[in-house]
Amino acid sequence: MTVAIIKYNAGNIYSVVNALRRLGIQSILTDDAETLRKADKVIFPGQGNALEAMAHLRKYRLDEEIKNLTQPVLGICVGQQLLCKHSKEGEVDCIGIFDTVVEKFHPVAHEDKVPVMGWQKIEIQGEQYQxxxxxxxxGEHPYVYFLHSYYVPITSYTIATANYILPYSACMQKDNFYACQFHPEKSGKTGERILQNFLDL
Incomplete structure (x- = not known):
């Protein structure tokens, strides 16, 4: 199996490489369009700024390449957000797989901290997604690791939710595109299971 990780100006990419290595997968870190098209699976991870990330993707025309991929694709953290239509982070238009806008967290209580950082429970949505x-x-109520200041609202694409300040999309799916706001590569055994599930699709 060939697993390609999209290389762009985002942080945290190498933690995904290492997580896959622990599962016995030697991935390819690449920004080459042909390599992405030929891969069996594609992972779109990252931490960083949406405006800067989209500028880089457009410069190398990776935004259109990602949009046209037909194999399973997994967006992680900023990768999930960039698969949406628009981000309030820099007011930038994104790739547009998920027809929704990425919003910024606004604290409503003294104890609300942004960025959101740490372990949270997620809720898998509806019988159709069990x-x-x-x-x-x-299992029920798995815990995973989050680090983010922006979030995707709950939409018809949401397959799992989290709740911090307000409910939001923890996982999404549309056709061959899957996405997680949290970091499976930092989420222990639960994260390993999610990555393995993706590899098994």
Missing amino acids: GNNLLKGL
Whole structure:
């Protein structure tokens, strides 16, 4: 199996490389369009600024390449946000797989901290998603690791939610595109199971 990780100006990419290595997968870190098209699976991870990330992706025309991928694609953290239509971070138009706008967290209580950082419970949504292949085998109320200041509202694409300040999309799916706001590569055994589920799609 060939697993390509999209290389762009975002942080945290190498933690995904290492997480896949722990699962026995030697991934390819690449910004080459042909390599991405030929891969069996593509992962779109990252931490960073949406405006700067989209500028880089457009410069190398990776935004259009990502949009046209037909194999399973997994967006992680900023990767999930960039798969949306628009981000309030820099007021930038993004790739547009998910027809929704990425919003900024605004604290409403003294104890609300932004960025959101740490472990949170997620809720898998609805009976139709209990058997969702990305989230199968996680048990009830799994905990995963988050680090973000922006969030995707709950939409028809949401397959799992989290709740901090307000409910939002923890996982999404549309066709061959999957996305997680949290970091499976930093989420222990639960994260390993999600990555393995993705590899098994």
